[in-house]
Amino acid sequence: MSFRWRYENASGTEVEGPDKAFDDQAEAEEWFSATWPQLLDLGVDQVFLLEGANQVYGPMSLHPPA
Known part of the structure; x- marks a missing residue:
């Protein structure tokens, strides 16, 4: 199975980003x-790592801690 990122804005709505698949x-x-930084x-605002349809982890914020 391949890995990919799911991208969301601050309200948790999925947004478009690079559609890349990774082997591991x-x-x-x-x-x-x-x-x-480009994302x-x-x-x-936040990402999830997916393996196939399964969530590996997330949400992970792209913003520094307050």
């Missing part, structure tokens, strides 16, 4: 680590 969790997380600029 480490590859997905490495891509996210390099890309999260924030696109209006993404």
Whole structure:
């Protein structure tokens, strides 16, 4: 199964973002680590990591802790 990210805004509504699939969790997380500032600029406030249809974790905020 492949890994992908689901993107949401601050109200929890799914928003569009890069539609990329990754072979493993480490590859997905490495891509996210390099890309999260651009996602924030696109209006993404939080993400979920999915493996197939199953949620691995999330929501994970893209904003620094208050």
